[in-house]
Amino acid sequence: xxxxxxxxxxxxxxxxxxxxxxxxxxxxxxxxxxxxxxxxxxxxxxxxxxxxxxxxxxxxxxxxxxxxxxxxxxxxxxxxxxxxxxxxxxxxxxxxxxxxxxxxxxxxxxxxxxxxxxxxxxxxxxxxxxxxxxxxxxxxxxxxxxxxxxxxxxxxxxxxxxxxxxxxxxxxxxxxxxxxxxxxxxxxxxxxxxxxxxxxxxxxxxxxxxxxxxxxxxxxxxxxxxxxxxxxxxxxxxxxxxxxxxxxxxxxxxxxxxxxxxxxxxxxxxxxxxxxxxxxxxxxxxx
Numbered sequence: 001x002x003x004x005x006x007x008x009x010x011x012x013x014x015x016x017x018x019x020x021x022x023x024x025x026x027x028x029x030x031x032x033x034x035x036x037x038x039x040x041x042x043x044x045x046x047x048x049x050x051x052x053x054x055x056x057x058x059x060x061x062x063x064x065x066x067x068x069x070x071x072x073x074x075x076x077x078x079x080x081x082x083x084x085x086x087x088x089x090x091x092x093x094x095x096x097x098x099x100x101x102x103x104x105x106x107x108x109x110x111x112x113x114x115x116x117x118x119x120x121x122x123x124x125x126x127x128x129x130x131x132x133x134x135x136x137x138x139x140x141x142x143x144x145x146x147x148x149x150x151x152x153x154x155x156x157x158x159x160x161x162x163x164x165x166x167x168x169x170x171x172x173x174x175x176x177x178x179x180x181x182x183x184x185x186x187x188x189x190x191x192x193x194x195x196x197x198x199x200x201x202x203x204x205x206x207x208x209x210x211x212x213x214x215x216x217x218x219x220x221x222x223x224x225x226x227x228x229x230x231x232x233x234x235x236x237x238x239x240x241x242x243x244x245x246x247x248x249x250x251x252x253x254x255x256x257x258x259x260x261x262x263x264x265x266x267x268x269x270x271x272x273x274x275x276x277x278x279x280x281x282x283x284x285x286x287x
């Protein structure tokens with residue numbers, strides 16, 4: 001946590017046992033409440049005043065006379081029958097946000113076979129889970145990026161919470177699910193969703209050198225091991241390859257480059273690295 005990062009406190013419904021234990025009083029309107037301390041934690045001479053015959057505690061009251069009068073008008077002060085006892089603050093259950101969420105999130109059930117939001121996507125998460133994550137880590141107007149957006153749960157949650165968003169996925173099925181789910185969720189507002197099938201060009205790299213000039217650096221990074229078959233080769237047997245082919249929008253930036261042996265480079269062709277590795281494994285070339 002720092003001033004550079006967003007961390008919004010989140011709450012969940014209070015446990016029934018906690019409510020029964022702590023908010024065990026009910027007023028004439030049926031509102032549950034608890035009595036809380038009205039004593040200042042440290043000596044405050046300016047808060048030493050008598051109120052309706054009740055003497056102040058040793059350190060004084062926790063609020064000024066003006067605030068005490070306001071709370072009294074709002075029915076938020078408890079007056080004991082015995083005036084030698086302390087005034088108490090009334091806290092209503094229905095005005096509190098709930099229990100603070102800590103590191104254990106066991107109040108959001110997983111997607112089961114009868115869940116209304118179930119789409120049949122194997123890794124689908126509940127919208128409520130992504131809702132909490134987004135609320136905790138961003139503010140309205142911020143941008144949410146999901147680079148593996150699958151069935152659009154994060155995008156739906158971000159959209160409902162007035163965040164800007166962008167989703168990325170290689171699977172055509174995922175793209176169809178995203179479009180359908182957002183269309184169903186947004187209705188007539190769906191028109192401002194833009195679906196791109198091309199790879200957006202980077203504009204932050206300036207003029208790039210010829211990609212082949214990176215061969216020595218790549219050889220050192222990979223320690224002479226082909227990124228395809230994972231076999232060790234001498235420098236002269238390696239060729240520079242694009243992880244995402246240029247024919248599919250890949251660029252010459254260093255992060256999109258790797259070294260393949262000649263056989264792997266020929267076999268990969270216009271496939272992405274992910275597709276190529278899948279083929280190598282299917283043919284038993286790579287474990």
